[in-house]
Amino acid sequence: MNTPLCTTDGAALEDSARRLLDPGPFGYVAGGAGSGATVRANREAFDRWRIVPRMLRGAHVRDLGVTLFGERLPAPVLLAPIGVQSIVHPDGELASARAAARHGLPFVISTMSSYPLEQVAEAADGPRWFQLYWPDDPEVCLSLLDRARRSGCTTLVVTLDNWTFGWRTRDLDNDYSPAAQGIGAATAFSDPVFRDRLGRPPEDDLPAAIALWKAMFTGVDREWHDIAFLRRNWPGPLVLKGILHPDDAREAVDAGVDGIVVSNHGGRQVDGAIAALDALPDIKSAVGDRITVLFDSGVRTGADLVKALCLGADAVMIGRPYLYGLAHGGEAGVGEVLTNLLTELDLTVQLSGGRQRSDLDLSLLKTNREVG
Ligand code: FNR
Numbered sequence: 316m317n318t319p320l321c322t323t324d325g326a327a328l329e330d331s332a333r334r335l336l337d338p339g340p341f342g343y344v345a346g347g348a349g350s351g352a353t354v355r356a357n358r359e360a361f362d363r364w365r366i367v368p369r370m371l372r373g374a375h376v377r378d379l380g381v382t383l384f385g386e387r388l389p390a391p392v393l394l395a396p397i398g399v400q401s402i403v404h405p406d407g408e409l410a411s412a413r414a415a416a417r418h419g420l421p422f423v424i425s426t427m428s429s430y431p432l433e434q435v436a437e438a439a440d441g442p443r444w445f446q447l448y449w450p451d452d453p454e455v456c457l458s459l460l461d462r463a464r465r466s467g468c469t470t471l472v473v474t475l476d477n478w479t480f481g482w483r484t485r486d487l488d489n490d491y492s493p494a495a496q497g498i499g500a501a502t503a504f505s506d507p508v509f510r511d512r513l514g515r516p517p518e519d520d521l522p523a524a525i526a527l528w529k530a531m532f533t534g535v536d537r538e539w540h541d542i543a544f545l546r547r548n549w550p551g552p553l554v555l556k557g558i559l560h561p562d563d564a565r566e567a568v569d570a571g572v573d574g575i576v577v578s579n580h581g582g583r584q585v586d587g588a589i590a591a592l593d594a595l596p597d598i599k600s601a602v603g604d605r606i607t608v609l610f611d612s613g614v615r616t617g618a619d620l621v622k623a624l625c626l627g628a629d630a631v632m633i634g635r636p637y638l639y640g641l642a643h644g645g646e647a648g649v650g651e652v653l654t655n656l657l658t659e660l661d662l663t664v665q666l667s668g669g670r671q672r673s674d675l676d677l678s679l680l681k682t683n684r685e686v687g
Contacts, residue, residue: 320643320651325615325636328652332403332639339491340402344638348481349586357582357613360590364622364680369668377661377670383607383630384470384552384573386442389419390657391630391672392620394637395611396446396472396556398427399493403642409438411641414649416441418657423472423632426459426532427499434501436466444470446556448477450503451535453544458508460549471549472576473542476557479533481584497525504528542570554609557584559594561601564608574607574629581612581634592623599627617659621667624675 320328333341347354381391394415400407407429408422415422416439424435426448436443445463450456463471486492493499497517503509504517504524509531517524545553555567556576567575577595579588591612599608610628614620615636623631633656640652669675 320640320648320655328615328636328639328643332642335642336403339486339489342485342489343399343483343491343493344403344635344642346483346485347582347586348584348588349484351582352586353579353588353590354582354613356588356590357579357592358615360592361613361615361619361622363683364592364626365683365686366618366621366625366663366667367679367681368666369679372668372670372674374665374668374670377665379661379664379672381630381672383421386421386469388421388442388630390660391624391628392653392657392660393421393423393444393609393630393632394653395632395634396423396425396444396474397634397638398425399429399499400638400641401429402493402498403638404645404648406645407641408435410646411637411649412436412441412443413439413646414637414640414653415439417650418653420653421470424463424466424468425499426502427494428502429498431501431505432459432462432468433466433505436468443468444472444554446472446474447545448474448532449535449537449545450531452508452512452531454508455503455506455512455531456544457548458506459502460545462502462506464550470552470554470573471545472554472556473545474556474580475537476578476580476584478535478537481580482586483583494529495525497521497528500525500528503531539566539570542572546571554607556609558598559589559591561597564598564601568602568605572606574609575602576609576611576632577628578611578632592626595623595626595628617656617661617663620656620660621663621675622680624672625677625680 379390412422421442423444423446425446445468552573554574558575579591607629610623611632637649640648
């Protein structure tokens with residue numbers, strides 16, 4: 316592991332990764348869509364809120380544990396699904412999954428992991444979920460669901476905001492694409508139905524395998540009624556990721572799913588999209604407690620975690636920060652980032668007079684405008 320990670324903020328973590336990585340991989344991770352307006356908006360949204368700490372509340376004893384879909388977690392934090400992690404460290408998702416397990420936090424295995432999903436699942440004995448990029452071939456989809464279930468993934472997260480890549484200017488300028496090299500195809504390439512469709516082992520004709528993989532996973536156009544297919548074929552909790560509009564949150568309730576992730580994919584898809592944090596209060600009002608509301612996009616500090624929880628998230632997913640930790644020091648680097656975030660979360664809750672998750676609500680927040 317390199318020298319200890321900077322504990323101050325996400326910008327310092329990002330700077331440290333910039334020094335460690337080549338411009339291609341670094342730009343792929345740090346970059347957003349278009350002008351970067353939504354990446355910036357995600358941060359500015361957090362800066363618009365101020366915490367108003369409460370005193371004399373007996374906050375020296377705390378338990379921030381939450382129960383999500385019947386699973387008890389030590390803190391309301393998960394590791395967001397992130398594919399192609401080997402572009403920042405050779406151990407990729409194996410290291411991140413191990414670090415997550417050490418903290419007892421769920422690791423959401425991406426369809427586009429650098430390692431086959433079974434290998435990521437076997438790497439660590441912690442809570443694990445599976446994130447689905449929904450292929451156009453239903454048999455391949457069913458095969459992925461079956462593999463995820465048999466690998467012990469309890470919850471299915473279906474990503475809705477990435478049917479095709481956003482206009483990622485840094486990657487275009489760097490002429491960098493992990494997918495073009497087949498990075499992220501490990502789970503598809505090891506899938507028996509995919510291999511059957513290809514008609515030969517992917518390694519025998521890599522360009523053809525990559526072409527089929529891309530065709531199968533991009534440009535698929537689904538509608539709300541299609542969710543019933545997943546509902547029928549996934550026995551566990553079903554979560555839709557990438558919800559930003561309250562009407563879509565209501566649709567999700569009507570579709571019978573168990574949860575949503577309020578997310579703009581870390582600002583990587585629609586340049587100019589609303590900050591995920593700005594979308595959260597209206598979505599929470601729209602769905603209330605009818606489904607579980609998760610959140611990601613822009614979280615960089617423990618105080619950010621507190622704000623997202625106060626604004627209605629049942630739990631929060633960490634994205635780029637843990638990837639920067641991975642770049643810095645593999646499993647130990649991810650572990651250090653998680654330790655820092657969880658410690659700052661706990662301290663901020665204590666100093667704000669909170670003892671448990673249910674103490675964190677809107678009464679602890681004011682906007683800058685309200686403050687004056
Ligand atoms: C992602 N994200 C993502 N999401 C997903 O559902 N499946 C995936 O495979 C990936 N892959 C991925 C790669 C990289 C390099 C990044 C940065 C992000 C999006 C991710 O789950 C999450 O929504 C964002 O990372 C959250 O924003 P922050 O925390 O990075 O600002």
